[in-house]
Amino acid sequence: xxxxxxxxxxxxxxxxxxxLSVHLSIGQAYAWSVFKPALESALGLSGTQSALPFQLAxxxxxxxxxxxxxFVERNGPRWAMTVSLVCFSSxxxxxxxxxxxxxxxxxxxxxxxxxxIGLGIGYISPVSTLMKWFxxxxxxxxxxxxxxxxxxxxxxSPWSARMLEGFGSDSTGIAQAFLVHGxxxxxxxxxxxxxxxxxxxxxxxGGPAPLSGVQVSAxxxxxxxxxxxxxxxxxxxxxxxxxxxxxAAPMIQDFFADSSTPVSVSAAAGFVALLSAANxxxxxxxxxxxxxxxxxxxxxxxxxxGALMYAVIALAGDSSKPLFVVCALVILSFYGGGFATxxxxxxxxxxxxxxxxxxxxxxxxxSTAGVLGxxxxxxxxxxxxxxxKHGAALYGLSMWIMIGLLVVGFVANELVxxxxxRHHVPARKETVDVxx
Amino acid sequence: MSSSExxxxxxxxxxxxxxxxxxxxxxYGLYELVRKATQLFTG
Numbered sequence: 001x002x003x004x005x006x007x008x009x010x011x012x013x014x015x016x017x018x019x020l021s022v023h024l025s026i027g028q029a030y031a032w033s034v035f036k037p038a039l040e041s042a043l044g045l046s047g048t049q050s051a052l053p054f055q056l057a058x059x060x061x062x063x064x065x066x067x068x069x070x071f072v073e074r075n076g077p078r079w080a081m082t083v084s085l086v087c088f089s090s091x092x093x094x095x096x097x098x099x100x101x102x103x104x105x106x107x108x109x110x111x112x113x114x115x116x117i118g119l120g121i122g123y124i125s126p127v128s129t130l131m132k133w134f135x136x137x138x139x140x141x142x143x144x145x146x147x148x149x150x151x152x153x154x155x156x157s158p159w160s161a162r163m164l165e166g167f168g169s170d171s172t173g174i175a176q177a178f179l180v181h182g183x184x185x186x187x188x189x190x191x192x193x194x195x196x197x198x199x200x201x202x203x204x205x206g207g208p209a210p211l212s213g214v215q216v217s218a219x220x221x222x223x224x225x226x227x228x229x230x231x232x233x234x235x236x237x238x239x240x241x242x243x244x245x246x247x248a249a250p251m252i253q254d255f256f257a258d259s260s261t262p263v264s265v266s267a268a269a270g271f272v273a274l275l276s277a278a279n280x281x282x283x284x285x286x287x288x289x290x291x292x293x294x295x296x297x298x299x300x301x302x303x304x305x306g307a308l309m310y311a312v313i314a315l316a317g318d319s320s321k322p323l324f325v326v327c328a329l330v331i332l333s334f335y336g337g338g339f340a341t342x343x344x345x346x347x348x349x350x351x352x353x354x355x356x357x358x359x360x361x362x363x364x365x366x367s368t369a370g371v372l373g374x375x376x377x378x379x380x381x382x383x384x385x386x387x388x389k390h391g392a393a394l395y396g397l398s399m400w401i402m403i404g405l406l407v408v409g410f411v412a413n414e415l416v417x418x419x420x421x422r423h424h425v426p427a428r429k430e431t432v433d434v435x436x
Numbered sequence: 437m438s439s440s441e442x443x444x445x446x447x448x449x450x451x452x453x454x455x456x457x458x459x460x461x462x463x464y465g466l467y468e469l470v471r472k473a474t475q476l477f478t479g
Contacts, residue, residue, distance in 0.1 A: 009447065010447070011447050011451055013451050013455075014447070014450065014451055014454055017451075017454035017455050017457060017458045018454070020458040020462075021457065021458055024458060024461060024462060148458070148462075151462050151465055151466075154462070154465030154466060154468065154469050155461045155462065155464060155465035157465075157468070158464075158465070158468040159464075188457075188461075191454060191457050191458075195454060266475045267475055267476050267477075267478075269472060269475055270472055270473050270474060270475030270476030270477070270478075271476050273469050273472035273473040273475075273476075274473045274476060276469060277466075277469055277473065325476070
């Protein structure tokens with residue numbers, strides 16, 4: 001399949017909604033927890049078992065982004081969005097069949113394996129195309145799309161909950177909810193498939209031609225220290241954010257349990273919602289800022305100011321709830337910003353030639369951080385609790401470990417230098433590859 | 437301004453429609469988020 005080239009006069013402002021239609025859909029993954037209680041009571045599952053489809057989906061996201069990136073570059077964004085639509089939607093349809101027949105393995109296979117491939121291919125599908133359309137504002141362009149991934153859960157969480165209320169939480173109701181999700185997301189994502197176009201050489205949005213400057217292939221990028229420095233930067237930044245995000249509700253309640261202003265369950269839910277808003281706002285806000293101050297400076301802020309925010313939380317303890325909330329919101333905005341800025345950082349270092357494939361491989365840092373962050377915070381909190389500690393003391397050590405990780409990320413960012421010319425792709429090869 | 441920035445008049449309708457397509461569900465999600473977030477101050 002050849003990439004769909006834009007006809008003369010095609011507006012570049014049609015490409016961000018195409019990307020958003022995919023990212024807002026696949027971002028549903030973060031709202032999987034809505035289905036957990038219903039599945040547990042309808043199919044007699046444990047909490048660990050009901051988390052399996054989500055966990056497998058995230059593993060498949062990382063793997064398919066890492067291994068499918070080259071195919072995405074070769075076949076173009078429409079092919080990738082079609083694959084994402086088919087996999088994500090049929091994952092729900094298979095899950096509907098699984099719930100209907102009460103065969104849980106079909107839900108794990110459908111949502112986790114098949115749907116997870118849709119997540120990975122969909123996540124990287126618009127990245128390089130957006131940067132080719134917006135060479136003057138690549139941070140803003142990818143920020144819009146990746147903000148959509150954060151926004152997907154905001155839509156799906158109340159929508160799925162209302163659907164379960166309407167259809168019922170038994171296996172038939174869950175099957176109907178999965179069926180509607182599969183069909184609705186297929187229709188919604190089709191906008192992306194229909195609208196996405198790659199720019200003609202003379203039509204990239206007012207900036208330089210798409211393949212000017214440094215160009216490095218995905219295979220060569222893996223052999224550069226710059227790729228691995230960025231891998232460490234992303235992994236440390238995501239670990240620091242996930243450490244709070246994954247345990248936000250119990251953390252704020254524990255923190256202020258011994259204070260004069262304890263936090264209720266509903267207030268903790270409000271805190272989690274505010275963190276989601278900060279995560280989303282950071283994706284578009286900080287990523288757009290990186291177009292003005294530069295990618296390296298932006299990551300200095302994420303990692304340096306992020307470490308400072310953690311230090312403030314650790315030192316202030318339970319003395320001020322507003323201070324704790326503000327610092328956590330800033331950290332989560334840096335977490336979202338880190339995700340959204342990294343494609344533009346890759347473009348600065350490796351060019352747009354195979355930036356989607358390189359981005360896909362870098363996302364393995366996300367998978368690693370997804371394990372590392374919760375592991376550190378939960379393990380330390382459990383150990384502190386076993387040692388008889390309580391309140392803010394449960395998290396003190398975790399905060400200092402997060403500061404250490406952010407400092408490691410800061411140093412890795414400082415080590416990033418322009419890629420040596422021996423890794424560059426000859427200009428003739430770029431042209432041949434792009435024409436194919 | 438390049439042609440890709442503005443586009444012909446017929447495309448403006450498509451641009452508005454496509455942004456509404458993604459904007460309306462996102463607006464619904466943000467509305468629900470704000471309702472929930474206020475619980476931090478009232479809950």
